[in-house]
Amino acid sequence: MALHFLLDQPVGAAPGDAVTLTGAEAHHASTVRRVRIGEEVTVGDGRGAWLTGTVESVAPREVIVRIDGRTDAAAPSPRIVLVQALAKGDRDELAVQAATELGVDEIVPWQAARSVSRWDAAKAVKGRARWATIVREAAKQAHRVWVPAVAELTTTAALARRAPESVVLVLEPTATERLSALAVEPDEERDIVLVVGPEGGIAPEELDALASAGARLVRLGDTVLRTSTAGPAALAVVSTALGRW
Incomplete structure (x- = not known):
């Protein structure tokens, strides 16, 4: 299963766009999980957006993922x-x-x-x-x-x-x-x-x-x-x- 990361803000990215992990999440991805360029990962915003993509660049404070696909899930109901x-x-x-x-x-x-x-x-x-x-x-x-x-x-x-x-x-x-x-x-x-x-x-x-x-x-x-x-x-x-x- 691909590694999964969370963005702190709602994301509007579409296939072909790039999303950037920064701060603690970038550190976690680059230093703790040691993601590599070309690795497939998933990225979410915790509010229904689910992105699949490929790691394009890795640095301690910035990890860039090129988006390959996106799905949006409705909030669970009833809660x-x-x-x-x-x-x-x-x-x-x-x-x-x-x-x-x-x-x-x-x-x-x-x-x-x-x-x-x-x-x-x-x-x-x-x-x-x-x-x-x-x-x-x-x-x-x-x-x-x-x-x-x-x-x-x-x-x-x-x-x-x-x-x-x-x-x-x-x-x-x-x-x-x-x-x-x-x-x-x-x-x-x-x-x-x-x-x-x-x-x-x-x-x-x-x-x-x-x-x-x-x-x-x-x-x-x-x-x-x-x-x-x-x-x-x-x-x-x-x-x-x-x-x-």
Whole structure:
């Protein structure tokens, strides 16, 4: 499989045009991946454009690719959104990475009541940027045409307000309804939102608030999964139900 690289801006290149990798991406291509002149590669903009081309020149700060072909993919619909509670260590980051590889369309960091990790205003900016970097690299590794968005830090109240306009599925080990038993059907106007709690689980008052707003509490099986694995596991179930896999 050809090496894949990402541009930072939407690309309008057509066959015959040249695109230039610069900055960190050029360094990655030239120094880390050691691309060679004449090598076939793919280039995307993370917003649907998929280019195939041949490396024309290589320098540490600039790699030029001559475009041979182009396809444009529509954004996935319905979108699958992962609301990931902040967790200690790197468990939330592991969830973000795996979910990106598995096809999530948006990731929303959530300051849950039982989250050990706490983001103040400054940390929220840095944390979101860190998650966006993880998403970008995971999307590139997975050769994704669309790179998931990373939303701003959300609250339980904001999640509850989202429930009437989305299919909100809260992953809760004590729920009686299985995620695999749900009839998840495509609806272009409604996101499918998977909500994952922190290490200590979702607080009872949060479960009540989300359920009262219209969210459904569902479980994945008979075992209790870590916060780092619950989201990716649920994503696989929903992707299968939607026919993505």
